[in-house]
Amino acid sequence: MTSTTKLALRATALAAFAMVSASAFADFDANIEFDNKIENNARGASQAGRVEFNASKKAGSKYFIAGKASFLAKPDGSVGTDDLWVQMGGDTSDIKLGRFEAYNLFQTPGDVIVEYAGFSPYQANVLRGRQGGVTIVPNSGGSYGTAVFHAEGTVQLGGGLSFVLSGVSTKGTGQVNGLRPVLSYANGPLHIAAGLEAMQYHTGNMKRETGLGLTGDYNFGDFTLFANYAAVKSDIGVKQNTFALMAKFGQLTVASVFGKGSTTNADDKVTTFWAAYAIPFFDVKGATVTPAVSFSQGSGTNTAKDSSGASVRVNYAF
Template sequence: MNFFKISITAAAMAASFSAAAGINIIDNEKGSFSIGGDVEFDLNYEQKSDAAAGDDSSHFDQTGRILIEFAGERKTESGHYLKFKAQPLMDSSGAVNLDDSWFSFGVKDSWELRLGRFEAYDMFPVGQDTFLEYSGDTANDLYTDNAGYMYQLKEGRGRGGEAGQVMYSHRFANLYTEVSTMIGDRTELFADTYHGKALEASSDSIIVRPVVAYQTNNFRVAASMEANLVKDAVIFADGSAGDVGNRIGYGVTANYSQGDLSVDVNAAYLDALNEADSTLAMNVLWKGFGLGYVYGVNDFDAASGWHDGKVEVQTVYSSYQFADIFDVNDFSIYVGLYHTNLTDKGISLASNFAEGDDFGGRVRFKYFF
């Protein structure tokens, strides 16, 4: 009998896929289960300049991926719920990765406990970032020597390699609070070295990231911080003095939305070993057109033996969405551009920051199914 039920369910799912273009939702006494996802493929052009070396490099490529989302929810008579989500990613390069993979339970419009792999509250939204790069090769969650670091309060936000995550959130009418954690080895936050020295983990890190957000009418504001609670979790491999894992960040973000208009203003500050990083940003989205500006400063102490003074990075980016292609609500084409510049205003002790102007353009094909 159970085999017969499973066979009927599988046949219903197959029929649903054929009739509903890849979207399937099942509702029964056990709860709901859905399958969906999105397609995202890009045509990219970039040109990077190195003023110190006196040369330019450019490249044209195609990147992208298909995301499949499996989601389920079960509600109880007592008002509680249980949810899960898994999002495998199939890259055009042939690699298979994973976005979200989590399990949660709680009460609707009240509290929730979540475990797994996910992203916590976004404290540095950048709007419609079809193409957003920064001078150097440093991402907002990866520190690389000789490149500007655009700190955005995301070191403890989530999806950090093999580190596990636990988050508790609670809503009180217009007030939202959460406390998220990342637990595990966080040496992968650093691409290779820190101030020219190799790193190692002496113990697992515990990064705590509380957030408080308040919404009133069309205005929303949020404040947060993140810090590693474990002393000497990340240290220099050669035994040099210094607690590299002792990084404390602070940030605020505000949003105003009215009709087709949305404006974000962000600020973040990081106090790290022999280095302080600050970032300011603003972006505007109106009727499919997006424009943003990000300004970052990395201020090094001479005690680092790496650099003395400031490195500045300025980035401007823009994009436009051509929506409802072929009259399909879920199919859009985006055109995006960015320009970024790094300026070294300090004194190099052992560093090699490459000044120059980088820019790029992208055409993105996006379809939700």
């Protein structure tokens, strides 16, 4: 065991002790997620997962302040942080700062295993992920600095309409600045959202990249239908378009994604399907076993080998 791993484990142990000591002042929960996969291109089986410990608290009514920290323990002995943020605001508006996931503009229910042949199509998520300490990887390729600032403001406009604006900035060599405005509407069984990703890079040939994301879902009672569309264009001529259609029937999810345009060729195409079925583990509350399959095939100028796989995910919230 390396000294770095030992220090990380000690830090996690101290964090866990602090969480237990503060149990009278915060809310705690934990869960385990474990995937067992077999993939044709990886030529074999693999396992991956994590135990997640969450500490959160919200205080106030009309005006509030809230915070959350998520600590991860992984099978390889490493530890990490998922969410780590603070949020302040009131009934009609708030701001969030730290490490978190921004608004989802490309819903992918049942994505236990998703294989893409040749390339991953654009999904309006370059600026969405948990940014703190993460290198920005633009959809058009390359890597640009480490995000050290991430903020998101939300305004409730009334009638189910809301506006969300998030911003990301990196520091040092390869600076990136990005804005992500999103307008969403929710009313009963209907939810729709539209947003942009506007990124400015200060190194390399590419200086600007602009993406669009549209997502919606409707609950028909017996099933829920999801649809996504995403498109991106950079100032060096990279163009990509992605369309997805998904349906959830109780515990079963089936999905299809069609992407055109990779970072190297606008005529590259990829078609991907997946399905997952979440089975409750007898009468154990919070426990599910989810078998899933995925298949992907390239077309057009994408001559990559077909990609397929199967997985069984075990979830238990405790």
